[in-house]
Amino acid sequence: MSSDNQWSADEDEGQLSRLIRKSRDSPFVPVGIAGFVTVVSYGLYKLKYRRDQKMSIHLIHMRVAAQGFVVGAVTLGNLLKFRYKK
Numbered sequence: 679m680s681s682d683n684q685w686s687a688d689e690d691e692g693q694l695s696r697l698i699r700k701s702r703d704s705p706f707v708p709v710g711i712a713g714f715v716t717v718v719s720y721g722l723y724k725l726k727y728r729r730d731q732k733m734s735i736h737l738i739h740m741r742v743a744a745q746g747f748v749v750g751a752v753t754l755g756n757l758l759k760f761r762y763k764k
């Protein structure tokens with residue numbers, strides 16, 4: 679083995695420390711996660727009052743809304759990042 683392979687502390691980084699580091703790099707990541715959790719929580723709450731709607735249709739709508747929020751937050755974050763990078 680060559681001596682070029684040096685051990686790095688980043689390899690042993692935990693999930694929480696990785697999330698904190700990513701949050702500093704891109705502050706819209708926690709916004710996307712919070713929005714995802716909010717949409718899913720609201721969807722589960724509304725599950726009780728879905729009337730004649732099938733369960734699969736309700737879950738598909740909930741998934742699309744949650745994914746849309748996350749994609750929107752990440753896109754907005756990237757647009758702002760590139761705009762103020764100059």
